[in-house]
Amino acid sequence: MGRRVLVTGAARSTGRRLVAALAEEPEVELVVAVDEQEPAEPLPDKVKRLAVDLRSPALIRTVQSAGIDTCAHLGVTAEPRAAGGRASMKERNVLGTMQLLATAYHAPELRRLVLKSTTAVYGATAADPAVWTESMPHETPRHGFGKDAIEVEDYVRSFERRRPDVAVTVLRLANQVGPNVDNPLTRYFELPVCPTVLGFDPRLQFLHEEDTAEVLLRTILGPAPDGTFNVAGDGVVLLSQAIRIAGKAPLPIPEPLVNRVAELVGRTVDFSPEQVRFLQYGRVAATSAAREQLGFIPKWSSLQAFEDFAATRLRKLVTEEQVARLERDALGLLRRAAEWVAREVPR
Amino acid sequence: MTPPRERCQARTRKGDRCRNPAGPDGLCALHRRQLKEVAAADSAKPTVRRGAKRGAPEPHRVVPSTPEPHRAIPDAPEPQPVIPGPQSPGTAEPQSVIPGPPIREGSPTAEEEAPVVHTSPDETPRDEPDLGPLEPVLAWAEEALEFLGRRVLGEYQVDEFGHDPDLVEHVLAPLLRPLYRHWWRVETRGLEHVPSTGPALVVGNHAGTLPFDALMVALALLDEHPAHRSLRMLAADLAFDLPVVAHLARKSGNTLACAEDATRLLEAGELVGVWPEGYKGLGKPYRERYQLQRFGRGGFVEIALRTGAPIVPVAVVGSEEIYPMLANLRRLARLLGFPYFPVTPTFPALGPLGAIPLPSKWLIEFCPPIDTASLGPEAAMDPMTLFDLTDQVRDTIQQTVHRNLLARRSVFG
Numbered sequence: 001m002g003r004r005v006l007v008t009g010a011a012r013s014t015g016r017r018l019v020a021a022l023a024e025e026p027e028v029e030l031v032v033a034v035d036e037q038e039p040a041e042p043l044p045d046k047v048k049r050l051a052v053d054l055r056s057p058a059l060i061r062t063v064q065s066a067g068i069d070t071c072a073h074l075g076v077t078a079e080p081r082a083a084g085g086r087a088s089m090k091e092r093n094v095l096g097t098m099q100l101l102a103t104a105y106h107a108p109e110l111r112r113l114v115l116k117s118t119t120a121v122y123g124a125t126a127a128d129p130a131v132w133t134e135s136m137p138h139e140t141p142r143h144g145f146g147k148d149a150i151e152v153e154d155y156v157r158s159f160e161r162r163r164p165d166v167a168v169t170v171l172r173l174a175n176q177v178g179p180n181v182d183n184p185l186t187r188y189f190e191l192p193v194c195p196t197v198l199g200f201d202p203r204l205q206f207l208h209e210e211d212t213a214e215v216l217l218r219t220i221l222g223p224a225p226d227g228t229f230n231v232a233g234d235g236v237v238l239l240s241q242a243i244r245i246a247g248k249a250p251l252p253i254p255e256p257l258v259n260r261v262a263e264l265v266g267r268t269v270d271f272s273p274e275q276v277r278f279l280q281y282g283r284v285a286a287t288s289a290a291r292e293q294l295g296f297i298p299k300w301s302s303l304q305a306f307e308d309f310a311a312t313r314l315r316k317l318v319t320e321e322q323v324a325r326l327e328r329d330a331l332g333l334l335r336r337a338a339e340w341v342a343r344e345v346p347r
Numbered sequence: 348m349t350p351p352r353e354r355c356q357a358r359t360r361k362g363d364r365c366r367n368p369a370g371p372d373g374l375c376a377l378h379r380r381q382l383k384e385v386a387a388a389d390s391a392k393p394t395v396r397r398g399a400k401r402g403a404p405e406p407h408r409v410v411p412s413t414p415e416p417h418r419a420i421p422d423a424p425e426p427q428p429v430i431p432g433p434q435s436p437g438t439a440e441p442q443s444v445i446p447g448p449p450i451r452e453g454s455p456t457a458e459e460e461a462p463v464v465h466t467s468p469d470e471t472p473r474d475e476p477d478l479g480p481l482e483p484v485l486a487w488a489e490e491a492l493e494f495l496g497r498r499v500l501g502e503y504q505v506d507e508f509g510h511d512p513d514l515v516e517h518v519l520a521p522l523l524r525p526l527y528r529h530w531w532r533v534e535t536r537g538l539e540h541v542p543s544t545g546p547a548l549v550v551g552n553h554a555g556t557l558p559f560d561a562l563m564v565a566l567a568l569l570d571e572h573p574a575h576r577s578l579r580m581l582a583a584d585l586a587f588d589l590p591v592v593a594h595l596a597r598k599s600g601n602t603l604a605c606a607e608d609a610t611r612l613l614e615a616g617e618l619v620g621v622w623p624e625g626y627k628g629l630g631k632p633y634r635e636r637y638q639l640q641r642f643g644r645g646g647f648v649e650i651a652l653r654t655g656a657p658i659v660p661v662a663v664v665g666s667e668e669i670y671p672m673l674a675n676l677r678r679l680a681r682l683l684g685f686p687y688f689p690v691t692p693t694f695p696a697l698g699p700l701g702a703i704p705l706p707s708k709w710l711i712e713f714c715p716p717i718d719t720a721s722l723g724p725e726a727a728m729d730p731m732t733l734f735d736l737t738d739q740v741r742d743t744i745q746q747t748v749h750r751n752l753l754a755r756r757s758v759f760g
Contacts, residue, residue: 126588129607130508136607199590203509203597236507244501255590281587284507303504323496334488338481 002029004109005220006068008054008100009075011035013181014116017213018072023047025221032062034075054096060103063110070112070220071104073097076152078118078145079184081270086144093148094155101159110163114219115156115170119205119230120146120274124281132285134172134228144272153228160226167226169219174232174285174302177309178209187269188279189314194243195261198252201240202282205232208305211298218296225293230285233302239279242306247316255280490517508612509597512577519599520569526559527566530706531665535567537713543574546613546656547716549620550647552639552663552744553628556689558582559704560666561622565599567711568618579612580620581605585686606650613654621647623737630675630687636667637752639745645737648719652727652736655720660740662747665709668758670694708760710751714743 005022009015010033022031023044031047033039034054043049048066052058054075062068076093083089104110122132123141132138141147153170160168175185188194215231243250253261262276290296300308310316494517497503503513527533541547551564565578581604586596602608604621612619622628627640651658672689680688694701717740719726726732 126593127584127603129605130602131608131611133607197590199592199594201509201594201598203505203507236505236509238505238509238511241501241503241505244499282509318499320500323499327492327496330492331489334485338485342479342481 002027003070003221004028004030004032004066004068005070005072006032006034006063006066007072007074008034008096009073009077009116010049011037011039012074012077013183013209014176014212014216015074016040017180017209018074018216019047020044021213021217022220025217027221030066032066032068034059054092055099059099060106063103063107067109068107069109070114071100071107071110072114072116072216072220073100073152073156074116074216075100076116076118076145076149078120078272078275079270080144080272081267086272090148093145094151097152097155101155104159104166105163110166112220113156113159113166113168114216115152115168116216117153117170117172117228118145118149119172119174119232119283119285120144120278121149121153121172122146122283122285123274124202124278124283126281128281128283130284132230132283134230134286134289141274144274146274169226170228171215171219171290172228172230172285173212173215174205174207174230176209176212177206177305178212179309179312181209181309184269184271184275186309186313188265188271189242189246189248189310191248191265191269193249193251194246195251195253195265196239196243197258197276197280198254200280201238202279203236203284204239204242204282204302205236205284206302206305206309207232207298208300208308211300211305214299215290215294215296219294222295227289227293229290229294229296230287231290231296231298232285232287233298233300233305234287235301235303236284237302237306239282244318245303245307246310246314247318248314249317505598508579508600508602508608510577510579510600511598514598515569515577515600519595520566523562523566524570526704527563527570530704531563531669531709533563533567533665533709533711535571535711535713537715538567538572540713540715541568541572541576541618541659542657542716543572543576544616546616546654547618547659548609548613548647548651548656549578549618549659549661549713550740550744551620551622551661552637552666552748553622553624554631554636554663555666555668555704556629556670556672556687556691557704558622558629559669560663561620563666563709564620564661564663564711576618578620579617580622581609583625583686606646609647609650610654613650613656619656623647626686630672630689632675633667633671633673636671637664637748639741639748642737642741645733648733648736648740649727651719652722652732653724655724657716657718657720658736658740659716660714660743660747662712662714662744662751663709664711664748664751664755665707668707669704671705705759707758708755710755712747712751714747717743 003025005028007015007019007022010019012035015033015035016039019031019033019039022028023046028046032050033043033047034050034052036051036053038051039049048062050058050062063071075096077083077089080086080089083092104113119132120141122128122136122138123146125139128138129136140150156168156170160166176183177186211231211233237245240250258276258280259273262271262273265271287298494513497513503511505511541549549564549568551560554560561580565580568576568578577600580601582596582601584603586601587593587603602612604625609619609621623642623645624640625643631638631640648658650656670689670691672687672691674690676688676690680686691701693703717736719736722732
């Protein structure tokens with residue numbers, strides 16, 4: 001009998017990609033794609049769509065009747081506005097997860113649970129270590145997506161204790177970018193100017209969408225060890241560097257005004273407050289555990305992933321050719337001036 | 348783990364090795380771009396090729412290197428066959444070729460990044476007048492322009508701690524160098540005690556209100572040590588919370604003073620600098636000059652023992668006199684969130700002018716390293732060993748400071 005996989009958050013970009021990839025695997029017999037929203041493309045044959053909220057009783061009926069053996073929980077969202085406000089976002093993220101886990105508890109054939117979490121659980125402050133490893137104690141983010149993600153991780157961990165026969169893998173993913181990703185951070189880079197916090201240049205890590213799909217597919221189908229793993233592209237990119245690669249102009253905002261501007265900008269990019277702190281202090285997570293225990297090596301480094309995103313999605317204000325030409329022109333001018341001086345000025 | 352930083356394989360106009368960090372294809376962003384340009388020019392006019400003329404912009408030559416296929420793609424193509432370039436006159440090294448850069452599947456730049464032969468840019472040869480003393484100015488302007496171009500396009504790399512060697516080399520170090528050479532006339536001794544490769548923990552005395560002593564020790568190691576080592580210093584978290592300072596602190600290679608960061612840096616083979624007196628040393632009054640304060644709780648010794656890194660004590664003389672602190676306005680400091688608020692003969696009385704440090708004569712002496720590897724990592728569990736080693740390091744620095752103070756002719760000598 002083939003694998004029967006339940007995917008939550010299936011209509012969003014990562015979910016869509018994962019569902020399509022799963023449907024192509026011969027060993028997968030059935031994919032149940034759970035999401036309230038209508039998916040953009042028609043779904044392959046193997047995929048059964050379940051257009052319900054995680055809190056719906058239809059979920060448990062499907063899980064039991066389909067004999068789901070793997071649950072991939074991708075349904076934790078970072079976008080308060082899209083979710084209909086912060087309260088509603090929390091409701092979906094935390095209570096949705098509780099409901100899903102209650103369902104999973106009553107799924108006798110379930111053997112594996114994969115949670116797509118985030119490095120946002122580490123928060124972002126000035127007193128952070130430069131590089132987070134999975135086991136480091138971290139200050140709990142007090143609000144927003146990070147807080148939800150921590151609560152979700154806690155519930156998943158308590159589920160692990162109650163169902164020791166289920167292998168639980170938590171993937172803490174760095175910020176995702178790529179040609180098809182749409183999240184608050186990609187929308188931020190699509191703004192005409194990128195507001196930054198004056199005098200701060202945080203280190204960021206990116207994960208290419210191909211690598212996101214790959215690591216999820218691997219933990220769903222491959223031999224997955226229990227545990228929590230950071231997943232991010234190699235290396236780091238500074239925010240200033242990212243803005244320049246994106247070909248945008250930075251707009252430094254003095255710290256006291258940051259919250260006002262964030263509120264204004266938040267309307268278009270759907271930022272939650274802790275993401276603003278992320279753009280002030282940055283965050284870097286060590287990926288050696290994923291490399292060693294999960295055997296996952298991202299194909300794209302943080303820089304390559306971001307360059308790919310910038311090349312496919314952004315219109316640059318300043319291009320390489322312009323800079324190269326300016327450099328050449330300025331140097332030519334200087335050289336000519338120097339030559340003139342050497343000729344005209346007697347030694 | 349920080350991957351060892353690869354340097355760009357190309358050579359600059361002056362024939363030096365390019366010092367920029369290399370990308371996965373063994374080239375820095377600047378040279379990658381230049382090669383692309385040359386390739387584009389070549390495809391437009393493939394026949395015109397000239398050898399380099401004296402004074403004419405000589406092409407950046409790329410030394411042949413073992414091509415390193417991009418790790419992440421198992422089926423990365425082997426480097427393409429080499430198209431021989433023209434032999435440039437008077438050059439012993441072959442005009443060479445770039446190893447095949449990684450071609451990513453679905454990458455938009457796959458075609459553009461095809462291997463190219465590097466030839467001279469076809470420019471009409473001109474009668475180059477002898478520019479005489481202007482030549483170095485022009486070379487400097489060229490380097491500055493290249494640097495600006497890299498910054499505008501974001502073509503530089505930082506390590507996971509945010510260390511930006513390009514910025515340090517072109518902006519931060521040149522700003523500090525006049526202070527080092529002319530203002531404080533720093534004299535450095537005992538550089539042979541700092542290993543050229545591998546990890547070591549440099550431990551020093553801290554004084555002078557602002558941490559200029561740390562910056563001068565770092566500059567001494569960067570400029571005067573034969574291996575030009577970057578000192579990765581551990582700084583207080585205040586440094587990462589102040590605008591501008593936060594940004595520069597990480598870029599110049601510093602990180603937060605916590606065990607995790609220090610261990611990570613030492614395990615990556617870096618040279619780590621720590622000032623265990625912290626604010627107690629920096630913010631002590633002038634009358635207590637050159638009396639070392641308590642050395643924290645000796646956490647640095649524990650880390651050195653765990654990682655087996657040798658401890659190199661460093662004694663700085665001269666830093667105490669740059670801002671002689673007569674009083675500390677504690678209440679104002681608390682109000683502003685600073686650890687102390689200094690009153691010196693000139694600050695705050697003369698306003699911003701009071702922030703100019705006094706030109707004392709400095710002497711930095713690195714002492715013989717204290718081996719920790721022979722004690723083994725288990726020794727880190729024994730508090731008595733930790734106390735003893737901490738005292739040993741502190742005494743070494745204190746004695747060296749006293750000796751050098753006695754040898755000094757005058758404060759401003």
